[in-house]
Amino acid sequence: MTGATTIDGFAKRIRSGEGGLISAWIGIPDPLFVNHLAQEAFDAVVLDMQHGVWDIGSAAVGIGQGRLAGKPVLARIPLGDFASASRLLDAGASGIIAPMINSVSEAKAFAKATKYLPLGERSWGPTLAMNHTGLSATKYLATANEQTVAIAMIETRAALDAADEIMRVDGIDGIFVGPSDLSIALSDGANVAPDTAQVDGVLKHLIARCRAHGKFACVFGSNGERAGELLKMGFDFVIAGADTQQLRSGAATAIAAARRVQAS
Template sequence: MPLNPSFASLSQRLGKGTGAGLITGWVGLPDPLVAGIVANEAFDAVVLDMQHGFVDIASAVQGVAQIALAGKPAVVRIPVGQFATASRVLDAGAAGVIAPMVNSAADAKALVSFTKYPPVGERSWGPAIALNVCGLTLSEYLAQANGLTATIAMVETREALAALDDILAVDGIDGVLVGPSDLSIALANGASVNPMSAEVDDALRHVAERCRAHGKAACTFVTTGAKGKDVIAMGYDFLALGTDVMQLRAGAKAFIEACKG
């Protein structure tokens, strides 16, 4: 059966430290219609957030379907440490998984064990809904899934930065995503949160450089379009451009200011 191009587009376009600059939406509101609306904008992919957003497993499954209907790949950020959830969202048709607080090679290997089939990992078999999304047969999916689904570990602590090369060297880790807010807190020893700080910028450049060296994708989250442009210039392959709530508030503010102006 032919592979659904929208499912494959994440792994094919993500890049390996080449600075592909994919711009993704980020959805934390649990109504799947929100995911569908965001997916119909000019984003390259859409992330569903189960960590700090309010997306649960049921709304994630429905959100993946809405994103697929818009012809885009869905990525799911799972809650901290819930690696088993990674298998569930992949079975539901997610094209990638983001895992927060991966601080060591051991954490990375544990994540991969749930996201990749043998011999790379130990993912359990059951991709019933994923087959509807990707368009492959059972045997085709088994043969291709490890290469088609992205496993992305978040780097957001001093420990993760120190172990970065070890994490990137883990077979099955396709890239890392810098969490700039948590990283800024860690780098400031808890004194402040400032994702725009010079220390975070230095860390972003370092991560991009090490990703290029390992042939893995460099990913991050930004809160402004200008910052997005900056990280693409640094060589980032994948960036989340704000959240649904941020964009909703920004849109409302712009409409009100234009009306009053």
């Protein structure tokens, strides 16, 4: 799928269970960086507004740059910033990832901000989204809840305990596991070890719970190889490393190649 079909069909595709989706992850707040990575064979792009340094204005332009390149753009909002969630959807985001959703009440508040009635109470004002989609107001209102996704992050002990209840909340379309924070939680703050057998056991459990509730499962992979392992594990949507890691890895590879040739 390419262009508008890829973007408009993203929500249906991630809900379908076909799996295999790989996304870029961008914290560097430059919309042109989005356009460059969107030219690659990623299925989507995620703007990280929690630990990256995007603001609403730059993110709105980043969403437009991603869509210009034919890719759906999602955004991870700052902690608890559900007001930004609806504004990013208004700007044309295909989905919102909310960090640290630890309870049913937080899941309901998230769904309330991202879904129109009857699922939520998202306020009307999707001017850019309608520009991007070409839909009339009536058509956008009728389809927005299905064509955008609300993804709750599971990354603490409290979230693990409430995972089934969070997945039962109407308007929560899927979950996103943060393995680094999860590993900190499981070790009671002793270490950051996202790629371990202990974490893998929890990941497999959460995939099974997603299947039971008819929700999709997303996860952050520290690099491409790890992303492949997570896809084989059964995740529907994975990150293949962050922009900064890919940028530095590419630079290191180029420098090493230059020095190798120089020394030969």
